Amino acid sequence: MADLKNMIAQLEQVALEPAKAVAGIKSEGKKVVGMFPLYLPEEIVYAAGMIPVGMWGGQTEIKLADRYLQSFCCSIIRADLEMGMRGTYNMLDGVIMATYCDTLKCVCEDWKVAVPQIPFIPMVYPQNRNIQPAIEYMKAEFSRVQAELEKIAGTTVTEEKLEAAWEVYEAYRAACRKFVKLVEKMPKTLNAKTRHLILKASWFMDKKVYTEKLNAIMEAIEAAPAEEFNGTKVVVEGIMTEPLALLDAFVENNVCIIADDLAHESRQFRTVGRTEGTVYERMAYRIADAKGDALLYEEMKTKGQFLIDLVKDSKADGVVVCMMKFCDPEEYDYPIFKVELEEAKVPMLYMEIEQKMDSVEPLKTRIQSFAEMLS
């Protein structure tokens, strides 16, 4: 048990001090490339011998970014631009950004002017993603991005290197899928905050190293006795669940995150890669095969049913929608799945969150009320 706690604490530390973790990678002589939200071709970065790291904003006071963005802009992207302008990201050897929404399209352009000091690779994923021309388009984008990355890395990416990177990523994704299911066994040790920090650590580590550490944690969990839990189990939906004080409120009220539909967490790894085709094709099909994601166009939106199934499978008591304020795609999905969840009689809590909030007290009240309502 002490071992498990130590192993968990190690990953938590990475998540709590990402800058230190990234500096650690750099000190080993590796280059690091920043990954804007949401889904990017990390395998190519890895195949080029570099480490992709996450850029999911932070609790930053916005001063410089106001030069480019009105106040009604997504707080993650605003924080990213702010930190880019402040030089917080200067340790990055490059940054990749894909234009998944209107805000990202604009910030892609602003970034070029605002943060000229970091090599920048914009790219586009197709939305009409299930037709062959879209797969071809993705392959062309990957190959263009690969050429840019090769310049930064000073190496050539071969099919073997891509193949090896794909294996590392599929192993990491399989481990994460297994991990989120283990919360059921230890809902106290893997409370809302710890679960988040463990998953977050993956954004600032070599995925190979991360997977080893996560596997070791899972072995220890499997050997340990199951924990009794009489609190509330919920599925969380949204982009991500920061600020951390929000997760403190879950923990304080004995609310456990039994499963998630977060872009920052499960949506990164829940789609299993195909086994046939070239690595580029497999990467493209992971985008084409993704379901129930607000950022990826879907003619017959399946998110409502996806959430209902997730609640059933995980035996959750309800769904907590963590609406990242000003995220248009998420805000459009909500009224649709709201009706479907209501019809299925799934209790739901809707909260608007921003990364930097004046006060999380109102959120705490909502979470406590929801727990009181479900108990």
Add this chain to the structure above:
Amino acid sequence: MFFLGIDIGSSSSKAVLIDENKNILASAARNIGTGTNGPSIVVQEVLEAAGIARDQIQFTVVTGYGRVNYTQADKQITEISCHGKGIAHLIPGARTIIDIGGQDAKVIKLSQDGTVENFVMNEKCAAGTGRFLEVMARILNCNINELSDLSLKSKHDIIISNTCTVFAESEVISQLAGGASKEDVAKGADNAIASRVAGLARRIGIVPIVAMSGGVAMNPSVVASLSREIGEEITVAPHPQTVGALGAALFALEAYQKKEKN
């Protein structure tokens, strides 16, 4: 036996004392909230009114924005659950509660047996809260209690279209400059709040009986506007300001009975 409920809001403090038969023995309210001596004043007031000492109280529940920092209670419960509890007791059969306080507005849906089934709260923005009325009262240079009297005398409908309190302020000033009467502006303000809160209510669906609690419920013109906007009659809880504290006291009684049973 005595059970105490305390509701510490952002700008007011309320207390209600009940006995084991749910009779209200005393209640008190002050317009100073968390971080002040408001909570201790209202507690003192109900104790004095009932003629008892603090240590005679079997169980205390605290609710409201300031509940977390209040150390002298046995338990803290959110204002959502407490308003639900209070209304279910005062207005049996109520299914929808609209509560407009100083800083927030909430709509609570009760099940047939009076437990909280769903709820929504306003986000961040002051439109649709008591704060909006305070701003309007300041512009009209009147007391917040006088707003309702003004509004009831209104002869012409004017629309305050802006939701943002800052925008609305300039809109109202220019309407006054353009000759609009104070009465009409007051009515416009009521309608603006009503429209915002009705939007919130529609999100969870409005089922009669609709009850109203919270300080703004004492303003009859807002209640009338809101009733028109949602197309349902609204039953205002007696002493709407202390419904949350009453709910807390009722929870205190339940918690005590449960403790005794075990």
Add this chain to the structure above:
Amino acid sequence: MEQKEKISSKEMLNNLMANHYKSAMEAKANGELVAWSTSIAPQELLETMDIKVVYPENHAAAIGARKEAQKFIDDAEGRGYSIDLCSYARVNIGYKNIQYADAENIPLPDFIFSCDNICHTVLKWYENLAKDLNIPLIVFDMPFNHTYDVPDHAVKYMKGQIEEAIKRLEKISGKKFDHDRFREVMEQSNKTSQMWKDASMVAKAKPSPLNGFDLFNYMAAIVTSRGTKEGYELFKRWKEELEEKAAAGLGPWKPGEEEKFRVMWDGIACWPYLGPTYKGLKNNGINMVTSTYPDSWTILYETGDVDGMARAYSSNYVNRNLNYGVDNIVNLINEFSLDGVVFHSNRSCKLMDFRQYEVQREVEERTGVVSVIFDGDQTDPRAFSTEQYNTRIQAFLEMLENRKEERRKG
């Protein structure tokens, strides 16, 4: 003599729009297919198939101008749509539920046609419509061009989608796609586009015979009638009228009302406040001569060239990079001899807003003109303040006057 027999372009416009709405309602009543489409989509395909189309953005704008947007917005917000989402979407989603507006009425669609060259928002909005109505959705995804021009692999992808869309249209309508008719429609669409552009270019004359707020009116027709001869005739008449006025040296307003300053408008109109936004400028002698509207529907390509067509649709300025966005406005400033730019910071349109500050800076730096940004919204009446607008415009006027004075002094 001939003059008197011709009907004015304004009448033609009114007739054309009335007929547009009426014929769509009739088509629906007769059991014909009706599509809802985004405003800058490859309508050529629908025109070729002879399918009735209505445009929710146009319709929402009409509702906004009629000042009845609020009730539709309330309906959508009551269903959980955030106040921060595009107000065209909120109005249209409310309309889908309420199905009656005093302004104009449109039939519910049998399928939906959505092109994201104007924003990602339409993709989500139309996705919701298709889900709610349980009808097919045909999407044209036009990748954002972070490069100045449209890259070839994007053209290939878009062409693939056009081919896919044709197959789906054949399936939905049960009719064969007629490629000869397609060529005719392409040719007509180019002619109408060009005429729309030519008419708007007459405003280069000093003073401008065009009051730019008219662009907002005529815009309805370039959306609905780009593939038709009627559209072409309308813009041709409009162009003649403007040319006659220009030849006579007439300005945008009544004789005696001088065009003191010439500016452009960046972004969408504030439909619920057309009067106040117009008067705020006109009362100060400021004429809005042009805007980003004319080029948005100047979609030109060689007849028969589907690649070129894809490229043209993807070239909308909001779908291109910052350098293009700046060049676009700089060119308008030079072509139309403008003194300034009015930027609408439109709560509904994040895609236009979040580059606006930088565009403003670069445009000012490259051209030396002055500009102003005001807060508003395309259809939500709650997000605009006339007083605040007038104050900003007055400050803008003072800058314009100062600049003129400086120039006079040399």
